[in-house]
Amino acid sequence: MAAAPENTVVVDNPAQSRFEIHVDGELAGIEDYTTAGDVLSFNHTEIYPRFEGFGLAAILVSGALDQLRSRGLKVHPVCPYVVKFVGKHPEYQDLVS
Secondary structure, eight states: OOOOOOSEEEEEGGGGGGEEETTTTEEEEEEEEEEEEEEEEEEEEEEGGGGSSHHHHHHHHHHHHHHHHHTTTTEEOOHHHHHHHHHHHHGGGGBOO
C-alpha cells in the first residue's frame, strides 16, 4: 500500500447524510450514514478508484468516529468494512451502540 496523501480532511456533510474524505480539496470517498436519535448507522464506505490503495478508508472511518465521539454520538456499524475496523480498534468500542 502506498503512503496516504498528506493533505486529507474528513468532514461531515449532513445534507447528504455522509462523511467525506477530501484529498487536496478533491472528494476521494464517502461514509454513508442514517441517523436515529444519537446513533449513526454507518451503512457504506467507498473510496473512489483513483484514490484506492492509500489507506484512505481507515482515515475516513477513524476521522468520522472521532467526530462522533466529540459530539457525544454513537455508531451502529452496518458496513462490513466498519464492522471489521471497529473490531480491530478497541479504542472505538465505547462508541458502538
